[in-house]
Amino acid sequence: MFAPFALLLAAGACSVPSIVRVSRDDHFALRASEPLRIAVLPLRDAVPAPSLFFYLGRPFVWAARAVTLDFRGSMPTTESAADTMRSLLSARLVGESTEIVDHVQLDCALRSRTCDGTAASFATLAQELDVDAVIEGELHGLGAGWAVVRTNRELAGVVRLRDGMTGAVLFSADVAIGNGAGIDHGPTGWVSLVATPLAALDSGPYTEMAIDWAEVVGRELLGTSVLAGANGEPVVANVVVTAPERRLGAGDDIEVAADGSPGASVHFHLGSLHRQIPMFAAETLDDGRVRYRGVYRVRVGDRAAEAPIAVHLLWPGGGEAAQSASRLVDVFALPSPPR
Amino acid sequence: MSPFRVLARSALAAALAAMPGCTSQTTATRLRAVGDLPSEVAVLPMVRTNLGPEIADLLRERIGGAFAARGYRRIDEAWIDQRLSQAGMQPQRSEWIDSDMRLVAIARSLGIAGVVVLEDFESDAVTTGVYNERSLHGRVRVIDVRRGETTWSYWVDSSAMGGALLQSGQIFDAIGDTFGGSLRAETVRFASLVSLAVAEEMPRARDEHRPGRRPVVDAVEATGDGAAAVAAPTTIEVAVRGTPDCRAFASLPGCLGRYPLSEESPGRYVGTLPVPRPATRVVVSVRDRFGVTSRAHFADVASGGVGGGT
The missing domain is CATH 3.40.50.10610 (ABC-type transport auxiliary lipoprotein component)
Structure with missing residues (x-):
């Protein structure tokens, strides 16, 4: 019936x-x-x-x-x-x-x-x-x-x-x-x-x-979509920012590391100052994930207050994952005013 | 949404139970419309929203697309975000604008004729089993920088209602609406519907602007750090001379991504390009405030540079 x-x-x-x-x-x-x-x-x-x-x-x-x-x-x-x-x-x-x-x-x-x-x-x-x-x-x-x-x-x-x-x-x-x-x-x-x-x-x-x-x-x-990846793949985690613990000036490096799914395209945003700074696969971890690293060197002309570092991982074919670091960075490298 | 509001909506839905069919509607309600809109607009990051960053960015892009579709010249979102950051603002925060007056002052200093403020955008979902509602709503307003006031403002709302109470003709659709579907997918769809509604209400741009000329790259200096090509990344210092007031980028040929350069003085862009593999050439481009992009410009890395391969 x-x-x-x-x-x-x-x-x-x-x-x-x-x-x-x-x-x-x-x-x-x-x-x-x-x-x-x-x-x-x-x-x-x-x-x-x-x-x-x-x-x-x-x-x-x-x-x-x-x-x-x-x-x-x-x-x-x-x-x-x-x-x-x-x-x-x-x-x-x-x-x-x-x-x-x-x-x-x-x-x-x-x-x-x-x-x-x-x-x-x-x-x-x-x-x-x-x-x-x-x-x-x-x-x-x-x-x-x-x-x-x-x-x-x-x-x-x-x-x-x-x-x-x-x-x-x-x-x-x-x-x-x-x-x-x-x-x-x-x-x-x-x-x-x-x-x-x-x-x-x-x-x-x-x-x-x-x-x-x-x-x-x-x-x-x-190759990207905010809709794909909603079912748990891909993943990105453990975002770590390494930079001097002070307001950053010209010449300072901001290093970003994150663990994520292998074979992805990965980048990070430095607040809203610079978007999509590339990261590269640095090593494969025991659990199969990959540690991605990227670096940005602060230059004259940069300024960002309490900027979050957000890592984005794009999966070939459409999946996307994002994770922000707990640390915020201050950047202040404006050119000196002319004398 | 409060339980009382949920109950009230459910009761209203019950009263409408005789009307079968899933109800979906998108409305734009005029709050203010005075005079013409500025022909160039910058759509700013959202203010006071419960949307996730990806959805908020997507809605912002779509609303920008609505202005472009009606003939307005849209300022590149990444350009305006960068300029706001350089002005000391924190556009990533929910309440990053403290007053229209300050915003107008910054817009004037950047030479922007009009700014589009997206505020109070919220996504709501009610699922009761027999009545479901999902919606996206918020306010879009345009500040005419020259006049220093809001000249155009609309409240926009896109919603879809369903559930067994309303969809008596197609019961599996009603069940699917209750237990399946994705709020994220629905919100993305709402974002497009809202932008279409905004475009429909917007007057066509008064001035027909001519196609923007491409910005140009005049000269590129790329200098390696002199290190041997080993597994550890080395760097290339890149200096570009080109059209001022742009964003500039450098990369290795064939790479998917690109590194941002900083404008240290008008028309001079510099940056340090990490190099994960040996390289002898770099590719550079600049993008102006309207998103108009130069042709890719290739340059050799100066002798003593990185690696020996291509």
Whole structure:
């Protein structure tokens, strides 16, 4: 008697999966040492036009929305969805290893330029825009498919990062975010069994799906995410700061050591004065963790009051852990005023 | 959140039980909007928040993205943080701004036209089993530095309510909302929703600014410490001449990270680059107050430098 219920519960626990296809040039890596100036071009609309059934079914969908009191926003247009995805992706990609060209500037510059979609034309465009790379792509899935007792929503887009010199594709990500409604989410009655999937054809959390899409693309391209690593990996601990026990001046060294997961990229922040000072693997500990060390030599021009030292460990593929030292440091090395 | 408030919200949710469907909404409520916004803004570190540092930084970046999307020229967050630190402020503290007047004075000294203050941002979660609510809310305000006053201020709130009481049509979703999900993931999503709501309410920038010219690196001196290339790290002294008022960085070619240099005098950046492996070249870049980055500039390490390999 409980078997069907258990089956539905198990199915309900599985949300509609996201599909991620990524390819990356063997020699490509985003490096803070050689930051890329990137123009994120508008996403093209490659969503197939709706069929006749889409329009014929409208009255039933509206009726179902009324029955289920589903008053959420309707499905966005492809134009607005592509625009939202572009904005979210640009915001997601901001970082120390990238510079994202302002959209308003970019759109002004694009008015007088054309691009025929070939690698050479993207290279020409990049050189005209004075950028190191361009991101282009298209929205190719936006909508919902009805399967009587279940509706699958989808938002899918592909982006390609192209080298500004040659136009070659250095990285591409084709990401589809799924979301569903219907029988496997546990209808509570006969009415909701029928009406909920129908209502879902015209409504849904498309903005949230666009946010998830940008997060996935950003994680794949940058390799970092504040979301990954929430399940306990990776770890960083035992942050120790070695520096003279006084206010630090020009020439003083601040040495930072921390133990963490092996194979990670590790850096520390010196308060808000300097970000992402690199640390290197110095030794492997008995428990398999690695001791990372980094050093910063104070120079004229530096000043920080009671600055915390925060170590960040980035796991390849997205995990991140952070730990601050108990000690705060004072730095005061401003240039002497001219006499 | 107090138990009384939780009870009150649960009672309200019970009254709405007839309305099925998970409720999710993001609102921006205008508190003040006077005149145009400055065309260049610096989004400052948060004031009074219960958000973790990573989420607070992420929300700050997203709000900055909202201003950029509406045509405002955004000042690089790392640049402004560095300048605040050099001015003696402690932006890592929760209450780092003691008055708008002081903030305006610092902004004027740095030549910043407008500052965006993010304050009182809180993330709340209520889980009762039959009614759940998660939210992120706080205030965004813009201080026009020239006028010395707040000219634009909004209260923003993004929340999602669910649970069996509200989601009568899809019971497994309601159960999943109660026992599954991640508050962190939800808060990250709220941050983006809030930034979209802010962008929607914001007027477009009045002035269309031209693309910023890239800062340049004019000259680089890299001098090794003369030590032999052994396992112990040695150092390279790096001095860069380039566009003033930037942040500058040096690194070994191919490394993922980069070392910050300090601007000891206008346009002259210096630093000590630790070298964990033999190196004969360094790569240098500068980044201006708007985050516009120079092309990577490669330079040889002077003779007597570190190691003999590449």
